Every structure is written in C-alpha cells, then in structure tokens.
Amino acid sequence: MKSLNESATLHNGVKMPRLGLGVWRVKDGEEVIQSVKTALEVGYRHIDTAAIYKNEEGVGQAIKESGVPREELFITTKVWNADQGYDTTLKAFETSLQKLGLDYVDLYLIHWPVKGKYKETYKALEKIYKDGRARAIGVSNFQIHHLEDLMTDCEIKPMVNQVEYHPRLTQKELHAFCKQHGIQLEAWSPLMQGKLLNEPVLVEIGNKYGKTPAQVILRWDLQNEVVTIPKSITPARIKENANIFDFTLTADEMAAIDTLNKNERIGPDPDNFNF
Numbered sequence: 001m002k003s004l005n006e007s008a009t010l011h012n013g014v015k016m017p018r019l020g021l022g023v024w025r026v027k028d029g030e031e032v033i034q035s036v037k038t039a040l041e042v043g044y045r046h047i048d049t050a051a052i053y054k055n056e057e058g059v060g061q062a063i064k065e066s067g068v069p070r071e072e073l074f075i076t077t078k079v080w081n082a083d084q085g086y087d088t089t090l091k092a093f094e095t096s097l098q099k100l101g102l103d104y105v106d107l108y109l110i111h112w113p114v115k116g117k118y119k120e121t122y123k124a125l126e127k128i129y130k131d132g133r134a135r136a137i138g139v140s141n142f143q144i145h146h147l148e149d150l151m152t153d154c155e156i157k158p159m160v161n162q163v164e165y166h167p168r169l170t171q172k173e174l175h176a177f178c179k180q181h182g183i184q185l186e187a188w189s190p191l192m193q194g195k196l197l198n199e200p201v202l203v204e205i206g207n208k209y210g211k212t213p214a215q216v217i218l219r220w221d222l223q224n225e226v227v228t229i230p231k232s233i234t235p236a237r238i239k240e241n242a243n244i245f246d247f248t249l250t251a252d253e254m255a256a257i258d259t260l261n262k263n264e265r266i267g268p269d270p271d272n273f274n275f
C-alpha cells in the first residue's frame with residue numbers, strides 16, 4: 001500500500017509516516033514479532049514502542065526478520081519515568097537501542113512529564129539528538145503548560161507531542177498550540193481502545209464509504225493532520241487500519257465527528273498521575 005508512506009514533515013525536516021503500529025500491551029516474543037512483521041508486510045513503516053512496554057527485543061527481531069531496509073523505517077521508543085534524569089536517560093537510551101538491535105532510533109520521547117525531572121531528561125534527549133542517535137526527539141503526555149515550561153530553556157524545540165487523542169478527546173487547544181509551535185501532534189489510543197466502534201455517527205459515515213468506524217476515526221486523524229498509531233495483534237485489523245487512504249471525509253462529516261468530544265480520557269491525566 002503505497003500511501004502508507006504518506007508522511008508528516010517534522011520541524012527539522014525529518015519525515016514521519018502518518019500511520020504507524022502501536023505495540024503497547026503486546027507481549028514480547030511471538031506476539032509482538034508476528035504483529036510487527038504483519039504490519040511491515042502490509043506496508044507499515046512506522047512502529048511505536050517504549051521501554052516500559054517490555055517488547056523492544058521482539059520489535060527489533062521482527063525488523064531484522066522482515067528484511068525491510070532500516071532507512072525505510074520509522075521507529076519510536078520512549079524513556080520511562082523511573083529512568084528520568086540526565087545520566088539515567090542516557091543509560092536507558094543505550095539499553096533501548098541494544099534491545100531493539102539498532103544503532104539509532106527515528107524518534108525518542110519522554111513518556112510522561114515527571115515533575116522536577118523532565119527538563120533534565122530533555123537535555124539528555126538533546127545530546128542524543130546532537131550525537132545523531134535519534135533523528136528526532138519529543139515528548140508525550142505534555143500539556144500546554146509543560147510545553148511552555150520546557151521551551152523556556154530547551155535548545156531544540158520538541159518535534160512531536162504524543163497524547164491521548166480520539167473523538168471523545170479532541171484536544172483542540174493543545175493541538176492549536178502545537179501547530180503554532182511546529183510540534184507534530186500524535187494520537188495514542190486513537191480508537192479509544194475499541195470503545196467507540198459502535199458509535200452511530202461513525203457507523204453511519206462508515207456505511208457511506210464502505211468503511212468501518214475504526215477506519216473513519218483513523219481517516220479523521222489524518223485529515224486533522226494528527227499522526228496516528230492504532231494497536232492491533234489481529235492481522236485482518238492491521239490491514240483494515242491501513243486501508244484509509246482511498247476516501248475523504250467531507251467538512252460536515254469531520255465536524256460531526258468533532259461533536260462526539262466530551263473531554264473524556266481513557267488513560268491517566270497528565271496533570272495528576274502517580275507513576
């Protein structure tokens with residue numbers, strides 16, 4: 001599927017595929033190897049993992065077994081909260097690279113904005129970036145105030161902010177802020193972990209195009225210029241989620257999906273988490 005190469009251009013010029021495969025809660029070993037290999041066969045070129053997912057080894061093995069040239073891939077991983085701090089982040093990064101079997105990643109993110117730690121952590125990301133070991137760096141679960149705080153003294157503006165984003169949580173203000181600062185927004189739990197798939201508005205729009213509610217949501221992400229990383233271990237769904245480049249939602253349909261917003265989170269609140 002050629003359009004799986006469709007990419008967003010980050011503020012440093014690096015191209016990030018607009019659709020990727022998420023692998024949170026995918027077991028290391030066969031489960032992650034099979035899902036990543038299926039995705040790569042279908043044509044995905046972007047995989048989203050994290051140290052805390054404990055499946056970087058399997059992701060790395062799938063990459064190796066797939067035979068897809070490294071330069072075609074976009075691999076993201078993230079530093080976990082317990083490893084935040086300058087030296088500890090540099091060390092955690094080495095461990096992630098080793099597990100992935102790679103000598104660089106495409107995107108390295110701070111997983112959560114740990115109070116009193118994320119600025120120091122970000123300095124380590126800047127070093128990793130300057131050393132050419134991550135082609136892009138960024139953050140995850142940062143609210144506007146975290147970004148403002150970070151940008152008061154960072155050298156390199158984050159290129160990406162990966163946050164919870166789906167039709168029940170449309171993050172309009174955060175998205176506008178990121179756009180204004182050239183920070184690419186990326187959606188985690190884009191399908192709200194499967195909880196939105198019987199929503200009548202999405203079913204009705206899907207029927208018009210012969211698409212499923214999941215495909216309608218992912219198309220809405222693309223048209224909103226949000227990079228999206230649905231997770232699936234089911235080959236048919238991995239294919240289904242990629243088949244979103246041959247239809248276009250109208251402005252009215254986009255607006256109808258926006259009305260589903262309830263500022264409702266399925267995951268933790270970035271201003272109030274304790275892990």
Ligand SMILES: NC(=O)c1ccc[n+]([C@@H]2O[C@H](COP(=O)([O-])OP(=O)(O)OC[C@H]3O[C@@H](n4cnc5c(N)ncnc54)[C@H](OP(=O)(O)O)[C@@H]3O)[C@@H](O)[C@H]2O)c1
Nearest residue numbers: 022023024188189190191192193194214230231232233234
């Ligand atoms: N930065 C962060 O803090 C953070 C937090 C959460 C997630 N993430 C990232 O975002 C990725 C996606 O989020 P997520 O895993 O929470 O949830 P999600 O992608 O919204 O939903 C995944 C769930 O939906 C099901 N599914 C997938 N495609 C489907 C389809 N076409 N039809 C019906 N069901 C479908 C999957 O089932 P099967 O697998 O059984 O097919 C799975 O149960 C994660 O894997 C991770 O990489 C990041």
